[in-house]
Amino acid sequence: MTEASSGAPSGPRKDRPLSPHLQVWRWHLTMAGSILHRASLIVLYFGALIVVGFLLSLALGEPAYQAYRGVLGSVIAKLLMFGLTVALFYNIASAVRHLFWDIGKGFHPKTGDLMVAASIAFAIVAALVVWFIAFETGAL
Amino acid sequence: MSEGYKTPLGRARGLGPSHHGVGHFINERVTGLALVPLALWAAFAGLKLAGAPSFEAAKLWLQSPINATLLAVFLVIGFLHLKLTIQVVIEDYVYGFVSKSALLIGNVCVCVLGAATAVISILMVALGGGAG
Numbered sequence: 499m500t501e502a503s504s505g506a507p508s509g510p511r512k513d514r515p516l517s518p519h520l521q522v523w524r525w526h527l528t529m530a531g532s533i534l535h536r537a538s539l540i541v542l543y544f545g546a547l548i549v550v551g552f553l554l555s556l557a558l559g560e561p562a563y564q565a566y567r568g569v570l571g572s573v574i575a576k577l578l579m580f581g582l583t584v585a586l587f588y589n590i591a592s593a594v595r596h597l598f599w600d601i602g603k604g605f606h607p608k609t610g611d612l613m614v615a616a617s618i619a620f621a622i623v624a625a626l627v628v629w630f631i632a633f634e635t636g637a638l
Numbered sequence: 639m640s641e642g643y644k645t646p647l648g649r650a651r652g653l654g655p656s657h658h659g660v661g662h663f664i665n666e667r668v669t670g671l672a673l674v675p676l677a678l679w680a681a682f683a684g685l686k687l688a689g690a691p692s693f694e695a696a697k698l699w700l701q702s703p704i705n706a707t708l709l710a711v712f713l714v715i716g717f718l719h720l721k722l723t724i725q726v727v728i729e730d731y732v733y734g735f736v737s738k739s740a741l742l743i744g745n746v747c748v749c750v751l752g753a754a755t756a757v758i759s760i761l762m763v764a765l766g767g768g769a770g
Binding site: 554557 | 667670671673674677678680681684685688689691693696697700709713716717720723724727748752755756758759760762763
């Protein structure tokens with residue numbers, strides 16, 4: 499590790515050593531899992547606001563509700579909602595995964611990779627199941 | 639004032655940890671844990687609401703005290719969790735003092751307004767005071 503090689507310590511205050519960032523590391527699964535975790539949180543931020551909009555339209559009365567439903571019913575909205583479902587389930591899996599790491603379990607590189615792979619698989623499968631049920635019950 | 643006139647202690651001050659990171663971390667994890675069952679319930683609720691698209695059906699669903707309570711709890715804890723987690727993302731990736739401060743304050747505003755709007759809307763529908 500040559501963490502101080504870039505930006506030699508010329509001054510006493512500036513050029514403090516930086517921690518190695520994305521461009522320094524080889525891509526691996528736990529890193530992708532961490533990035534996906536943050537990306538899914540940003541997606542869910544907007545997802546939460548979509549739910550708030552739904553409740554607000556319900557409180558404002560039928561015309562507002564029907565208009566909002568109409569927007570949510572479009573193909574683009576449905577695709578976005580599918581992404582939202584994946585993000586939601588990925589976040590659930592990530593919360594559980596981090597709980598194991600927080601109590602000091604699952605730090606072996608292979609175990610960590612496996613946990614991330616399982617989280618991603620769970621997110622996709624669970625989202626597909628939910629949308630399959632929606633399709634079967636005619637909710638889609 | 640020039641840095642050169644400061645004592646070594648004066649230069650070091652304010653560069654260390656803030657000492658309130660542990661509370662933030664624990665709140666983040668506990669809200670995340672609470673959201674696991676709540677989010678699973680929310681996915682189930684979303685399916686129910688999508689399957690009964692009429693205005694009356696949606697109102698009736700939200701007028702159930704259990705649904706109204708769980709949905710309010712889900713959204714309040716959800717926004718609390720989002721406030722804590724997105725705050726860390728902003729702190730990690732935004733460097734400018736003004737832009738970082740603006741985003742951090744904006745994050746709090748969005749989360750507080752979002753949670754408040756959700757709870758008031760739920761109460762309006764659940765208590766039958768909603769328009770229409």
